[in-house]
Amino acid sequence: MRAERLTDAVAHHAEGPCWWPGWGGLRWVDMTAGDVLHLTDSGAVGRTHVGDVAAMIRPRSVGGAVIALERGLGFADEDWRVDPLRPMWTTDAVRMNEGGVAPDGSLYVGSMAYDQAKGAARLYRVHPDGRVETALESVTVSNGIDFAPDGSRAYYNDTPTGAITVFDWSPEGGLEHGRVFAEVDGFPDGLTVDGEGGVWTAVFGGGRVERRAPDGTRDAVVEVGARQVTACTFGGADLDELYITTSREGLDEGEDPAAGSLFVARPGVRGKAVTPFAG
Secondary structure (H helix, E strand, O other): EEEEEEEOOHHHHOEEEEHHHOEEEEEEHHHHHHHEEEEOOOEEEEEEEOOOOOOOOEOOOOOOOEEEOOEEEEEEOOOEEEEEEOOOOOOOOOEEEEEEEOOOEEEEEEEOOOOOOOOEEEEEOOOOOOEEEEEEEOEEEEEEEEEOOOHHHOEEEEEEHOOOEEEEEOOEEEEEEEEEEEEOEEEEEEEEEOOOEEEEEEOOOOOEEEEEOOOOOEEEEEOOOOOOEEEEEEOOOOOEEEEEEEEOOOOOOOOOOOOOOEEEEEEOOOOOOOOOOOO
């Protein structure tokens, strides 16, 4: 199937799409611009500046949103005024990247070095009470993470590995027993899990999103009209629309004109509702 282009090239490096009814629909980030974007009912794109970097966004159970900023998190209220929390590290060589929320309401959010130095990044778990622990050390480009419908497994991409990793997951043990779920021909970026347990992965540089069945076999491909596909999420009133973000980062003027646009596909399967961060 082929995705439909919904917007112009509105972002330099679009990432982290998330559908939440409390926001009125879809939000995503223009990461290095530090902006949160939203799609209006008319199809126009709104933009709110929240910091030097806006790496990912998820709803909070108390209202508003949690946003990954350059070196930590910030809480946004319903008017999108952001209260930055204490930075999680001091070096300016590393920034936040993608993340997701576990079934218990804890936030998993990862980092990457600006120069993508191997092993310089981590994946963190932020508990609802504010405790921060390192879930994975020595990763390189920490990217998409999402959870099986029954909450027993987590799927995760460290992009340069070229593979999707699956972990057993529990509230007490966190991520355990990591192993390769599927090899990807290209660079696996953001991912989302649908209501049937299928894993949809954006392939950066590959111009596509791939679905893997719960046994790891590839059983669907969505072609995207821009090469640098960054992330995907299900949305719409019935969670049957797959929204896809793309990037212009590193491209020359006029190269890949649709890069930076938002796309949508209707793949015939529904997603899962997003779990809000309980902190």
